[in-house]
Amino acid sequence: xxxxxxxxxxxxxxxQGEVYPSDIISKLKDxxxxxxxxxxxxxxxxxxxxxxxxxxxxxxSSGPPRKYYSLTPIGEEFLNALNQTWNELxxxxxxxxxx
Amino acid sequence: MKKTVTVNIGGIVFxxxxxxxxxxxNYLSNIKSYFTLSDGRDEIIQDIETRIAEMFSxxxxxxxxxxxxxxxxxxxxxxxxxSEVAGADEATTSNNESKNQEPAEKKLFRDPDDKIVGGxxxxxxxxxxxxxxxxxxxxxxxxxxxxxxLLLYFxxxxxxxxxxxxxxxxxxxxxPINLDTIKETIEEDVTDLTERxxxxxxxxxxxxxxxxxxxxxxxxxxxxxxxxxxxxxxxVVSIILFILLFGLMMALLGITGALGDxxxxxxxxxxxxxxxxxxxxxTGIAFLIGIPLLLILYRVLRYLFNIKKEPKPVxxxxxxxxxxxxxxxxxxxxSVSKNFGSKQTASVSMPLQQPxxxxxxxxxxxxNKSTSDIFIGVSGNNNNFNIVSNQDTASLTLVDxxxxxxxxxEFELIQEITSRGSSKQDAILGTKELQYxxxxxxxxxxxxxxxxxxxxxxxxxxxxxxxxxxxxxxSVYLGSDLDLLLHDIKNTTNxxxxxxxEKFWMMTGGGLECTSCNPNYKSENNKKEETTIQVSxxxxxxxxxxxxxxxxxxxxxxxxxx
Numbered sequence: 001x002x003x004x005x006x007x008x009x010x011x012x013x014x015x016q017g018e019v020y021p022s023d024i025i026s027k028l029k030d031x032x033x034x035x036x037x038x039x040x041x042x043x044x045x046x047x048x049x050x051x052x053x054x055x056x057x058x059x060x061s062s063g064p065p066r067k068y069y070s071l072t073p074i075g076e077e078f079l080n081a082l083n084q085t086w087n088e089l090x091x092x093x094x095x096x097x098x099x
Numbered sequence: 100m101k102k103t104v105t106v107n108i109g110g111i112v113f114x115x116x117x118x119x120x121x122x123x124x125n126y127l128s129n130i131k132s133y134f135t136l137s138d139g140r141d142e143i144i145q146d147i148e149t150r151i152a153e154m155f156s157x158x159x160x161x162x163x164x165x166x167x168x169x170x171x172x173x174x175x176x177x178x179x180x181x182s183e184v185a186g187a188d189e190a191t192t193s194n195n196e197s198k199n200q201e202p203a204e205k206k207l208f209r210d211p212d213d214k215i216v217g218g219x220x221x222x223x224x225x226x227x228x229x230x231x232x233x234x235x236x237x238x239x240x241x242x243x244x245x246x247x248x249l250l251l252y253f254x255x256x257x258x259x260x261x262x263x264x265x266x267x268x269x270x271x272x273x274x275p276i277n278l279d280t281i282k283e284t285i286e287e288d289v290t291d292l293t294e295r296x297x298x299x300x301x302x303x304x305x306x307x308x309x310x311x312x313x314x315x316x317x318x319x320x321x322x323x324x325x326x327x328x329x330x331x332x333x334x335v336v337s338i339i340l341f342i343l344l345f346g347l348m349m350a351l352l353g354i355t356g357a358l359g360d361x362x363x364x365x366x367x368x369x370x371x372x373x374x375x376x377x378x379x380x381x382t383g384i385a386f387l388i389g390i391p392l393l394l395i396l397y398r399v400l401r402y403l404f405n406i407k408k409e410p411k412p413v414x415x416x417x418x419x420x421x422x423x424x425x426x427x428x429x430x431x432x433x434s435v436s437k438n439f440g441s442k443q444t445a446s447v448s449m450p451l452q453q454p455x456x457x458x459x460x461x462x463x464x465x466x467n468k469s470t471s472d473i474f475i476g477v478s479g480n481n482n483n484f485n486i487v488s489n490q491d492t493a494s495l496t497l498v499d500x501x502x503x504x505x506x507x508x509e510f511e512l513i514q515e516i517t518s519r520g521s522s523k524q525d526a527i528l529g530t531k532e533l534q535y536x537x538x539x540x541x542x543x544x545x546x547x548x549x550x551x552x553x554x555x556x557x558x559x560x561x562x563x564x565x566x567x568x569x570x571x572x573x574s575v576y577l578g579s580d581l582d583l584l585l586h587d588i589k590n591t592t593n594x595x596x597x598x599x600x601e602k603f604w605m606m607t608g609g610g611l612e613c614t615s616c617n618p619n620y621k622s623e624n625n626k627k628e629e630t631t632i633q634v635s636x637x638x639x640x641x642x643x644x645x646x647x648x649x650x651x652x653x654x655x656x657x658x659x660x661x
Binding site: 036 | 147
């Protein structure tokens with residue numbers, strides 16, 4: 001469950017514009033969805049391998065070049081589908097749990 | 100001073116302490132081990148390395164050029180443990196589930212989705228992991244040929260629970276219970292249902308379903324009946340146990356009537372235990388037996404009035420009190436057994452008048468029991484062990500008698516008193532704290548079959564062993580009740596002690612010899628030497644008087660047994 005939600009959130013963050021992993025991490029950390037940074041990298045790689053994400057290298061003023069991620073068309077489609085499912089689920093949960 | 104190495108991380112050169120380098124390398128290879136090549140392992144590692152390089156370069160400045168242990172520690176903390184790194188991405192590891200994850204524990208359920216009658220066969224087949232068809236064939240075969248299979252099937256039907264929900268169905272098939280698998284089973288159910296709705300499958304399974312529903316009803320009734328019977332028997336057993344325990348406690352605590360006349364406590368309190376010990380013992384026994392009693396009573400009430408389970412504090416308190424009771428009783432057992440630790444024997448020669456004739460008549464003074472006395476008895480045929488006690492005295496029938504050959508020419512009586520005690524001195528004292536009575540009139544010697552503990556003294560396992568020494572050629576007559584005292588007396592005919600009474604015995608070299616056992620000799624009870632034997636020799640006549648053996652013969656040899 002958490003896993004799917006985490007992916008959903010990551011895709012959501014990326015959909016707002018090109019980001020590099022540290023940005024994603026800080027946002028997820030603020031939302032307390034992620035505890036340690038390391039978890040993010042395998043996830044990103046998998047999403048990329050599934051064709052949902054693409055990246056391009058950008059030079060950094062300090063340190064090594066950074067990977068900036070963005071959504072592919074498939075990724076956007078998938079995110080929409082996820083959004084829809086999420087809303088349905090949220091509605092269902094609200095309906096069943098509220099008295 | 101530490102040695103540094105130069106490394107290339109993510110395309111940037113760093114100077115790093117050797118220890119820190121090793122640590123980092125371990126960390127990375129550890130993460131690496133969690134992924135396979137197909138997961139994109141190399142890329143993941145590369146990304147992580149890049150991130151590490153980024154973090155390092157934030158720490159490095161012109162004044163601080165070397166990456167230290169502490170830096171590596173901090174980076175590792177921020178990235179997380181290798182297992183955490185891999186753990187968040189379960190989907191990648193799910194392919195290797197069998198490798199990484201222990202198989203979920205299988206449970207035995209009846210399968211409601213794949214059933215002919217009750218789903219027993221398919222349930223067992225799931226559990227054992229093969230096709231239910233074979234089990235069904237085997238069952239059909241066993242029903243046809245042996246009949247027993249049917250009974251077995253019904254028993255299993257009752258015993259094995261039905262898999263009611265998704266998680267039970269998963270446990271039945273041995274699948275791990277998580278969201279994915281539950282989703283799977285629900286989807287299966289849904290497709291099954293839609294197929295039925297669309298008419299691909301019958302909406303309700305005909306025949307089998309009706310049959311199984313009918314049998315299911317019968318079984319649920321049977322289960323109810325069996326439960327009722329089990330509860331009923333449980334109640335009966337509880338009540339019997341209750342009565343037994345109650346009786347035992349009453350007997351031990353001194354309320355007479357439960358075990359006949361036995362009243363152990365008064366004897367124990369007056370003659371074995373000190374008042375403190377008695378108090379501890381009674382409290383301990385009350386806890387030890389009383390608490391199970393109360394619990395049984397409580398259970399029965401609970402069952403009768405449908406009270407909920409007893410609150411935990413009650414059970415805890417009961418448990419603790421029971422253990423305290425146990426400890427108290429054990430403590431008393433140990434401290435009492437200490438009082439019986441040492442053993443001593445005192446030997447005394449008893450005054451004895453020599454009988455006028457050659458025969459000593461032995462009799463028995465039996466223990467007297469008055470109505471106010473307490474009587475504790477273990478009665479065997481002749482091995483009676485009795486304690487007759489009142490508040491002041493206790494008489495114990497722990498006396499035995501041996502008859503051996505005397506060295507000299509006189510009868511002798513030796514009394515050996517054995518006692519136990521907490522120490523040697525205590526045991527010696529114990530031998531003096533009892534009273535043993537004998538009485539003699541002329542040639543008649545009466546021996547008590549009991550001894551008495553003196554008032555205010557304690558019973559310390561005393562016993563009295565008497566040795567009567569009979570000179571060779573002289574005799575003893577053993578009175579009728581003397582078998583209560585006799586203990587393994589050596590005699591020429593190997594007669595049992597019990598059979599030795601009411602007979603005359605003469606001491607010979609090989610032990611006692613029966614002189615009244617001749618079949619021709621007509622035994623006369625309590626025949627004394629005073630019995631006058633008149634022998635008038637009047638030419639031909641011989642007359643033995645009083646008890647009247649008369650014989651008329653010319654030449655008669657008369658033999659009168661001694």
